[in-house]
Amino acid sequence: MRTPPYLPFLDGPPGIAPGLKPIAPEAWLLPDTEAAAWLAPKRELMRSRRSDVFAAHEADAEMTEAATIVLAATGPAVGEWSTPLEAASAMVSDDLCIMVRDAEGLWRLKAASLCTPTYWSLAEKFGKPLGGLHAPVPGGDPGLAARISRIFDGLRPGLVLERCNWSVQPGDERFTPSSAPLKARAHAMQEADALDQLHLRVERQTIRKLPQTGALLFTIRIVIDPLSAGLSTPRHVEAFAAAWQGVDPAMHRYKGWAAYDRLVGAALDARRNPVTSEGSTNTRQDK
Ligand code: HEM
Incomplete structure (x- = not known):
């Protein structure tokens, strides 16, 4: 089992602080690891359910500029695609969203290739400004939206910023416009299976300003690993427990x-008190 590349629970409970950090431009869209193998099903989804995962309105120049910058990182596009944004998206695990500043100064979602939504749909959010996009998030509108807007306004082209959201889910699906099927699966799951079947879902996001059009390119990479891989040492187990239990009630x-509390508790118990095949408690854990 690989070590998950991002372990954001080590930084504490999820909150709404933007938590954006600059990264080296060379680390922007690194190839995904073999383990993820998302590119083939992503391309299939882009063709079979195009209207669910792609939308664009009056953003041709922005899509062309975004595609140029992505393809500079990945190498030339492969296959026939209807728009430059889709051609670029087909080359990376990441989803590509383009935000354009309108005449009132509001950043709106004007184009997107979105195959890994964390429980939202393009149909419901397309064209909205940051406030509308974040309306369901506690403190999202206007507080968080105003902070993000200021960051977008001031972002210097060339700078790449990164942040992560995270959660758990029972299974490794990436195309998840709704959480309802996952919650139903969690409800039916035995506690004894929790450690094996829960997964850590990390949403790694980046932002960068496009120098010519001034649009903002927002990328989303979903990274899914078995939760057990994230809980590989006692330090990780305790950090995860503290982050899970320390989250603000509104968040x-x-x-x-609430749909996962029972299973996360069982997974943590199983990690803290592993039982050997002989049925006795094994006190040794990996470091
Ligand atoms: C880079 C600045 C941004 C920050 C700091 C930020 C922050 C957040 C946070 C904290 C959440 C709650 C997610 C969670 O923890 O589970 C969220 C959700 C979300 N964000 Fe952002 N976000 C940013 C940019 C964007 C952009 C550019 C889009 C445009 C597509 C976007 C679309 C959304 C959507 C659709 C949700 C889910 C809202 C829902 O539940 O309906 N965000 N964001």
């Missing part, structure tokens, strides 16, 4: 974590 509600 707990927003993220729907």
Whole structure:
């Protein structure tokens, strides 16, 4: 089992602080690891359900500029695609969203290739400004939206910023416009299966300003690993427990974590008190 590349729970409970950090431009869209193998099903989804995962309105120049910058990182596009944004998206695990500043100064979602929504749909959010996009998030509108807007306004082209959201889910699906099927699966799951079947879902996002059009390119990469891989040492187990239990109640509600509390508790118990095949408690754990 690989070590998950991002372990954001080590930084504490999820909150709404933007938490954006600059990264080296060379680390922007690194190839995904073999383990993810998302590119083939992503391309299939882009063709079979195009109207669910792609939308664009009056953003041709922005899409062309975004595609140029992505393809500079990945190498030339492969296959026939209807728009430059889709051609670029087909080359990376990441989703590509373009935000354009309108005449009133509001940043709006004007084009997107979105195959890994964390429980939202393009149909419901397309064209909205940052406030509308974040309306369900506690403190999202206007507080968070105003902070993000200021960051977008001031972002210097060339700078790449990164942040992560995270949660758990029972299974490794990436195309998840709704959380309802996952919650139903969690409800039916035995506690004894929790450690094996829960997964850590990390949403790694980046932003960068496009120098010619001034649009903002927002990328989303979903990274899914078995939760057990994230809980590989006692330090990780305790950090995860502290982050899970320390979350603000409004954020707990927003993220729907009540559906997973029982299973996360069982997974943590199983990690803290592993039982050997002979049935005795094994006190040794990996470091
Ligand atoms: C880079 C600045 C941004 C920050 C700091 C930020 C922050 C957040 C946070 C904290 C959440 C709650 C998610 C969670 O923890 O589970 C969220 C959700 C979300 N964000 Fe952002 N966001 C940013 C940019 C964007 C952009 C550019 C888009 C445009 C597509 C976007 C679309 C959304 C959507 C659709 C949700 C889910 C809202 C829902 O539940 O309906 N965000 N964002």
